[in-house]
Amino acid sequence: MRLAYFPNLPQNPYQRLFYAALAPHGISARPLEVINDADLRRQAAGPDGPQALHLHWLEGLIGEGSTTQRLRCIISLHRYLRTARGLGLRILWTVHNHQRHDGYRRVDHWGQRVVARAAEVIITHSQWSAGWVQERFHPRGRIVVMPHGNYDGCYPPREIGNAERALMLGKVGLDASRPVAGMIGAVRPYRGHEEAIAAIHCLAGRVQLLVAGWEFNPGYSASLRQQAAGGPGRVAFHLAGIPDEEYARLVRACDVILLPYERVTSSGAILSAWTLARPVVANDLPFFREFLGALPGAGLVAPARDPQAFAATIEQLLAIPAAQRQAAARAQADRYAWDKVVLPVVTALA
Numbered sequence: 001m002r003l004a005y006f007p008n009l010p011q012n013p014y015q016r017l018f019y020a021a022l023a024p025h026g027i028s029a030r031p032l033e034v035i036n037d038a039d040l041r042r043q044a045a046g047p048d049g050p051q052a053l054h055l056h057w058l059e060g061l062i063g064e065g066s067t068t069q070r071l072r073c074i075i076s077l078h079r080y081l082r083t084a085r086g087l088g089l090r091i092l093w094t095v096h097n098h099q100r101h102d103g104y105r106r107v108d109h110w111g112q113r114v115v116a117r118a119a120e121v122i123i124t125h126s127q128w129s130a131g132w133v134q135e136r137f138h139p140r141g142r143i144v145v146m147p148h149g150n151y152d153g154c155y156p157p158r159e160i161g162n163a164e165r166a167l168m169l170g171k172v173g174l175d176a177s178r179p180v181a182g183m184i185g186a187v188r189p190y191r192g193h194e195e196a197i198a199a200i201h202c203l204a205g206r207v208q209l210l211v212a213g214w215e216f217n218p219g220y221s222a223s224l225r226q227q228a229a230g231g232p233g234r235v236a237f238h239l240a241g242i243p244d245e246e247y248a249r250l251v252r253a254c255d256v257i258l259l260p261y262e263r264v265t266s267s268g269a270i271l272s273a274w275t276l277a278r279p280v281v282a283n284d285l286p287f288f289r290e291f292l293g294a295l296p297g298a299g300l301v302a303p304a305r306d307p308q309a310f311a312a313t314i315e316q317l318l319a320i321p322a323a324q325r326q327a328a329a330r331a332q333a334d335r336y337a338w339d340k341v342v343l344p345v346v347t348a349l350a
Contacts, residue, residue, distance in 0.1 A: 003029040004050035007060050013154045021338035025346045037083045044087045052090035059100050062111035074111040081118040094123040098265045101190050121348045125266035128286040144348045149338035151275040155248035165253050172236035179207045182254030188216045192260035198307035201231030212238035212250050251276045274333035277326040297328030
């Protein structure tokens with residue numbers, strides 16, 4: 001089978017890993033650079049034209065503007081999908097987000113509904129998400145639960161040594177002799193940095209926090225710095241774009257990765273942490289409850305919006321010996337190898 005997919009986000013290794021895992025099953029994929037009826041007809045008419053259309057993140061199809069502007073985009077999307085079905089193309093949708101992280105409007109639901117009603121196969125990354133799609137859209141097509149795969153092959157395999165870790169942490173003002181919790185990745189409000197900082201203040205220096213990643217909103221970052229400076233905890237910031245190699249070094253410099261998200265549909269952050277053999281503490285949200293469960297050493301779920309409870313959960317995890325935590329996290333990553341997780345999708349497309 002030949003797939004055409006949109007959007008193409010090469011900076012995120014998810015698509016590359018996903019389609020590479022499908023290739024041994026005779027499923028090839030190439031990106032669609034534009035979305036319009038004429039281009040789709042032209043491609044479908046060729047001898048190597050796509051046999052299926054796979055949509056991922058829908059924000060670019062629904063648009064970023066006013067409600068009226070988004071409605072126009074949704075009408076165009078409906079026509080495009082009708083054209084695709086008329087050409088005999090199968091339609092797939094992977095539900096990465098139940099709603100966009102920033103700038104969500106109620107009208108976005110109608111864009112999702114258009115895609116859900118047109119899709120023959122809908123891929124979700126959890127049973128909880130599958131139930132949400134079923135209840136919200138009652139799709140005609142098949143819902144397939146495919147866990148998010150790990151990031152093997154994306155990061156250097158080498159662990160960092162104690163001297164290298166001490167040098168890295170010293171550059172940002174952290175003490176390598178004390179445990180370090182990390183929030184590594186884009187610094188955005190939905191990820192709950194405020195709760196992480198509040199939890200670190202509750203720990204009063206027993207655990208430090210490293211916040212590193214792309215600065216999405218300078219005003220938001222400034223408010224985090226102000227909050228960090230107003231309490232007894234030690235918080236360091238490294239706000240910059242982070243290449244994959246540096247990301248891996250920063251995660252490995254941490255003892256635990258924090259995920260105090262306000263909301264989540266799926267999370268590559270868990271798999272990246274586990275791939276790099278680091279455990280996680282996450283807020284008590286449906287996805288995290290399902291994905292973490294009872295995993296001694298690899299991760300724990302903490303009550304949401306309760307910094308003291310979150311702080312206690314961090315200490316509970318850190319009480320487990322480091323070698324045991326890291327081995328448990330890496331064992332979880334092995335469970336989610338891409339050649340395993342794609343099998344439900346392969347079956348659905350057979």
